[in-house]
Amino acid sequence: MFNTFRKPLLLLLSAFAASLPVLSQAEPLPTPPEIAAKAWVLMSYESGQVIAGENIHKQHAPASLVKIMTSYVVGQELKAGHIATDDLVVISENAxxxxxxxxxxxxxxVGDQVSVDDLNHGVIISSGNDATVALAEHVAGHQSAFIEMMNRHAEKLGMKDSYFTNPHGLDSDDQFITAYDMAVLTRAFIRDLPNVYPIFKQKSFTFGKIKQGNRNGLLWDTTLNVDGVKTGYTKEAGYSLVSSAEQNGQRLIAVVLGTQSSSSRQSESKKLLTWGFRFYQDIHPQFSGKELAPLRVWYGSPSSINLEVEEGGTITVPRRERKNITYTITYDHNLEAPVEVGQTVGKVEWYLNDEVIAERPLxxxxxxxxxxxYKSMVDVVWRPINEWFSSQDWEPKPVTEQ
Structure with a gap:
């Protein structure tokens, strides 16, 4: 059974809440701009929260956005030491x-020997379809095995509505992504592969005396500090763009799918990022030792464990609204041993205008x-008593963010 607070904590927080001044009327939440895209989303990198979006889980043809996953798999193989940047790849007829x-x-x-590093630059900057096949064959032996790796990574990252059937993104009936899943993938890329991600901000790449420019026009926009990620276009997909920018220590990820032109995907993405930085901020709530007191574990050794909030408890909120944000903490008071590190044992919910704006597992x-x-006999006696108290209808008052 999950109960919100424990009884002693309830009394403490209720007294605290009662002493607070009357809150000012919360301002209306900022309305997101009109975005001319079939699907779009704006996500905070730090918290992973969706700030705004439309059709975020609607499946869409990916085009070259698939290459973000292709490079993610390659980056993970580099990180694991299974391949190296200076490996020479012999180009097959398939590539x-x-x-x-x-x-x-x-x-x-055919027959060229090209380094993994050059091929990865060719995928990310030049959007080379041939380079994706060459890397897929080098990493996994053949494309089918590499595609399996792509989908395993997608599943591990929680990309529940996306599926890959090739490494380059050319139209395929069974291949699809969503705006939300691409934001999740981009967040993972920036977090997991800090040595590979900077390639996305390079404005050009030369191979074989052929210089090709990065198609992400936002890299040239001096009003935004955009440092990635990838464009995509096919007739079926339309013009799409995943972009990320950082401003004053805050990073946002924007995804627009299915716009009408290359200029449109750029302007709509800029509109979204500018609005996000203007009206939202990441905050890092702090909890006292009493609020996150050690939690009892029945029949366990030790008999209580310390807790932490997932993602460090970072949340994304409208600017100037921090004083109006409240939260509640919920624990599992029937927690039995064994308990593993990282196991969910409760949750924290943050509210604005009586609506949940963020939730994090404890x-x-x-x-x-x-x-x-012989050490758990005391629990045999005390547990029924605890269950009786826990079953009472406590009505905790939410605590205001400080």
């Missing part, structure tokens, strides 16, 4: 540039093993 007429490519030729900071029977 021959002439296999991709009328589409973006590095202009690879996690076990340490493990608790099952205690020997």
């Amino acid at each position: 021959w540039g002439q296999k991709f007429p009328g589409s973006s490519k590095m202009f690879l030729n 996690l076990a900071k340490e493990a608790s093993e099952k205690a020997p029977w």
Whole structure:
């Protein structure tokens, strides 16, 4: 059973809440701009919260946005030491540039020996379809195995509504993404691969005496500090863009899918990022030791464990509204051993205008093993008493953010 606060904590917080001054009337939440895209989302990198969006879980043809996942898989293999940036990849007929007429490519030729580093630059900057096949074959032996790796990573990241069938993004009936999933992937890329992500901000790449520019026009916009991520276009997908920018220590991720032109995907993304930085901020709530007191573990050794808030408890809120934000803490008071580190044992919910704006799991900071029977006899006596108290209808008052 999950109960909000424990009884002693309830009395403490109720007294605290009663002593607070009357809150001023909260301002209306900022209305997001009109975005001319079939689907779009704005996400905070720090908290992972969706600030605004439309059709965020609607499946859409991905085009070259698939290459973000392709480079993510390559980056993870580099990080694990399974491949190296200076590995030389022999270009097969499958990766021959002439296999991709009328589409973006590095202009690879059969038999060429090209480094993994050059190929990854060719995927990210030049959007080379031939380079994706060359990397897929080098990493996994053949494309089918690499695609399996792509989908395993997608599942691990929680990209529940996306599925990949090729490494380059050319139209395929069974391949699709969502705006939300692409924001999740981009957040993971920035977090997990800090040595690879900077490639996305390079404005050009030269290979074989052919210089190609980065198609992300926001990299040239001096009013925003955009440092990635990827454009995409096919007839089915329309013009799409995933972008990320940082301002005064705050990073936002914007995804627009299916706009009408390359200039439109750029202007709509800029509109979204500018609005987000103007009206939202990340905050890092602090909790006292009494609010996150050690939690009892029945029949456990130790008999209580310390807790932490997932993602460090960072939340994204409208600017100037911090004083109107309240929160409640909920614990599992029937928690039994064994308990693993990172196990969910409760949650924190933040409210604005009586609506939940953020929720974070409470996690076990340490493990608790099952205690020997002779050490758990006290719990056999006290647990029924605790369950009786926990079943009472406590009505905790939310605490105001300070």
